[in-house]
Amino acid sequence: MGFTTPFLPTNRLIESLPEEERKRFLADCEIVEMEFGQMLVEPGEIISHAIFPLDCLVSLIATLESGGRLEVSMVGNEGMMGIPLMLGAQTSSLQALIQGVGPALRMSSACFQDHLAQSPTLERLMKRYLNFLMSQISQSAVCTHYHPLEARMARWLLMTHDRTRGDQLRITHEFLSNMLGVRRAGVTLAAKAIQNRGLISYQRGRIIVQDRAGLEEASCRCYVADRNIYDQMLEQVACPMHTSAHK
Amino acid sequence: MGFTTPFLPTNRLIESLPEEERKRFLADCEIVEMEFGQMLVEPGEIISHAIFPLDCLVSLIATLESGGRLEVSMVGNEGMMGIPLMLGAQTSSLQALIQGVGPALRMSSACFQDHLAQSPTLERLMKRYLNFLMSQISQSAVCTHYHPLEARMARWLLMTHDRTRGDQLRITHEFLSNMLGVRRAGVTLAAKAIQNRGLISYQRGRIIVQDRAGLEEASCRCYVADRNIYDQMLEQVACPMHTSAHK
DNA sequence: CTTTTTATGTTCCACAGCGTACCGACTGAA
DNA sequence: TTCAGTCGGTACGCTGTGGAACATAAAAAG
Numbered sequence: 001m002g003f004t005t006p007f008l009p010t011n012r013l014i015e016s017l018p019e020e021e022r023k024r025f026l027a028d029c030e031i032v033e034m035e036f037g038q039m040l041v042e043p044g045e046i047i048s049h050a051i052f053p054l055d056c057l058v059s060l061i062a063t064l065e066s067g068g069r070l071e072v073s074m075v076g077n078e079g080m081m082g083i084p085l086m087l088g089a090q091t092s093s094l095q096a097l098i099q100g101v102g103p104a105l106r107m108s109s110a111c112f113q114d115h116l117a118q119s120p121t122l123e124r125l126m127k128r129y130l131n132f133l134m135s136q137i138s139q140s141a142v143c144t145h146y147h148p149l150e151a152r153m154a155r156w157l158l159m160t161h162d163r164t165r166g167d168q169l170r171i172t173h174e175f176l177s178n179m180l181g182v183r184r185a186g187v188t189l190a191a192k193a194i195q196n197r198g199l200i201s202y203q204r205g206r207i208i209v210q211d212r213a214g215l216e217e218a219s220c221r222c223y224v225a226d227r228n229i230y231d232q233m234l235e236q237v238a239c240p241m242h243t244s245a246h247k
Numbered sequence: 248m249g250f251t252t253p254f255l256p257t258n259r260l261i262e263s264l265p266e267e268e269r270k271r272f273l274a275d276c277e278i279v280e281m282e283f284g285q286m287l288v289e290p291g292e293i294i295s296h297a298i299f300p301l302d303c304l305v306s307l308i309a310t311l312e313s314g315g316r317l318e319v320s321m322v323g324n325e326g327m328m329g330i331p332l333m334l335g336a337q338t339s340s341l342q343a344l345i346q347g348v349g350p351a352l353r354m355s356s357a358c359f360q361d362h363l364a365q366s367p368t369l370e371r372l373m374k375r376y377l378n379f380l381m382s383q384i385s386q387s388a389v390c391t392h393y394h395p396l397e398a399r400m401a402r403w404l405l406m407t408h409d410r411t412r413g414d415q416l417r418i419t420h421e422f423l424s425n426m427l428g429v430r431r432a433g434v435t436l437a438a439k440a441i442q443n444r445g446l447i448s449y450q451r452g453r454i455i456v457q458d459r460a461g462l463e464e465a466s467c468r469c470y471v472a473d474r475n476i477y478d479q480m481l482e483q484v485a486c487p488m489h490t491s492a493h494k
Numbered sequence: 495c496t497t498t499t500t501a502t503g504t505t506c507c508a509c510a511g512c513g514t515a516c517c518g519a520c521t522g523a524a
Numbered sequence: 525t526t527c528a529g530t531c532g533g534t535a536c537g538c539t540g541t542g543g544a545a546c547a548t549a550a551a552a553a554g
């Protein structure tokens with residue numbers, strides 16, 4: 001925990017492209033600053049850009065006509081937004097909501113598709129990531145169905161923590177309740193329970209992770225399962241191995 | 248409803264390949280008979296074949312270490328098994344369980360990957376399907392979380408009915424309870440409620456769809472949403488349009 | 495025809511999470 | 525300093541579903 005070196009934001013997918021490719025790719029990207037609460041795309045809407053978070057966090061949310069919402073995946077600098085673009089689709093079936101502010105790289109959809117067509121390496125990489133994403137969404141489905149709120153919340157905090165610099169998460173109970181698909185009051189209870197165990201502390205709009213190991217204990221095994229799948233993916237991509245210890 | 252012409256089983260994906268391609272593809276396929284309860288693949292296991300149901304039905308099930316199971320998608324002759332193969336993965340993260348018996352086409356994984364590499368048409372088709380699958384899994388996740396058992400069950404029956412010839416589904420409450428991730432007793436109650444409404448009837452291991460329209464009424468909108476996404480996909484693939492009326 | 499197995503019917507209790515509502519506390523803008 | 529707006533704490537009753545059991549009925553095996 002704690003970066004003392006000046007922070008250099010990167011996207012791990014792009015990072016694992018070979019030098020040449022990466023340069024070519026980056027040449028067609030621009031850096032944008034993501035704002036909190038921004039909807040990158042709504043279900044059914046056309047996807048304008050492929051987006052690679054550098055130091056921001058996006059929630060992928062499945063919605064119901066009747067208004068129900070549920071986060072099914074989270075994208076930080078380990079991933080990307082715009083997967084349907086590589087599947088020949090123009091539109092997203094999910095909502096994408098900026099949950100953590102910061103910079104991201106983006107590239108127009110058409111341009112991204114060109115790069116995909118021209119670079120087998122890039123395509124291979126994206127495919128791996130897509131495979132991971134599918135696993136994650138499926139996992140999310142079972143997890144949500146079977147695990148009690150407290151464990152799900154612990155998992156959510158860990159996942160967010162993994163994709164955030166520092167130990168402070170800027171989110172409200174209200175927001176969390178939307179992500180987890182439960183009442184705000186329910187989140188308050190669960191949060192207090194977790195706080196009483198000394199795993200987190202919080203005040204008005206910010207949650208501070210105090211005891212990561214404890215949180216892993218409190219969370220369902222889905223957290224570890226997810227992380228393992230991600231690590232496997234990275235290995236297969238044969239990029240410089242990150243240490244298996246996260247943070 | 249009711250096919251009077253002698254039944255010619257086809258797979259709609261393969262069907263929508265152009266003549267030439269299709270022949271080449273079929274030449275490397277073999278027909279196999281699927282048995283009830285057969286596990287095509289377990290999570291983490293290597294995928295040996297790509298499988299294209301002709302007249303059988305497969306459930307894709309997400310599992311938890313702790314034993315929880317939840318069906319996240321269903322594959323009939325409108326789809327295929329072995330999506331990870333086109334994503335550079337060897338293994339499946341889902342369980343695949345034969346739920347409806349009948350014939351299927353299959354092709355070894357390696358061979359399938361060759362075909363993919365050589366036929367852009369095939370690849371485009373598979374990508375579209377994958378896109379649909381992702382939508383379906385996400386939809387499934389929200390649906391399971393928000394909708395009451397009875398509506399989910401109605402949806403499940405409709406989806407199964409769509410992928411089955413005739414109106415008789417050969418499944419037990421027990422089986423259904425596994426798919427929906429609920430107690431068997433719960434299924435019995437929901438089934439009775441639906442039966443009392445005159446939408447289905449059943450005895451020991453078989454459920455008969457009596458009133459499809461009524462079932463759609465009783466099901467959550469997720470059923471229609473799903474079907475729409477699938478129809479959209481077919482349009483994009485620009486294959487001969489099936490009438491929008493199902494069955 | 496009898497026995498065993500399998501599928502369904504039903505009941506009792508427990509409880510997580512829902513809907514709703516209201517209150518107090520903090521914060522930022524005027 | 526005040527005030528409006530946001531956020532968190534708490535409480536009440538309700539309900540869908542879980543866990544667990546046991547009873548009956550139909551089918552399969554013998």
